[in-house]
Amino acid sequence: MNLLGHEGAVWCVALSRDGQLAASGGDDGTLRLWQPKSGDCLRVLRSDRQYQRLDITGLTGVTEAQRTTLLGLGAIEQPTKQPID
Numbered sequence: 001m002n003l004l005g006h007e008g009a010v011w012c013v014a015l016s017r018d019g020q021l022a023a024s025g026g027d028d029g030t031l032r033l034w035q036p037k038s039g040d041c042l043r044v045l046r047s048d049r050q051y052q053r054l055d056i057t058g059l060t061g062v063t064e065a066q067r068t069t070l071l072g073l074g075a076i077e078q079p080t081k082q083p084i085d
Helices: 064-073
Strands: 010-015 022-026 030-035 040-046
Touching: 010 064, 022 064
Parallel strands: none
Antiparallel strands: 010 022, 022 030, 030 040
């Protein structure tokens, strides 16, 4: 599958369970949604922090690269370190 459109390195790619949708994030500050069979880009989301306070901090099952992209978009908060009592 070729996903042409990012400018620069692609940091992460995820595929939906049913294989009908792919998402990618990269150095260009975009998150792109794709139709995997055709390679068509369905939507481009830009990282002007419009996702700030989306608050999906408890999201599970994502890779470190995906977490980094979500952090860059402002969709999750950087966890604060708490002292152990």
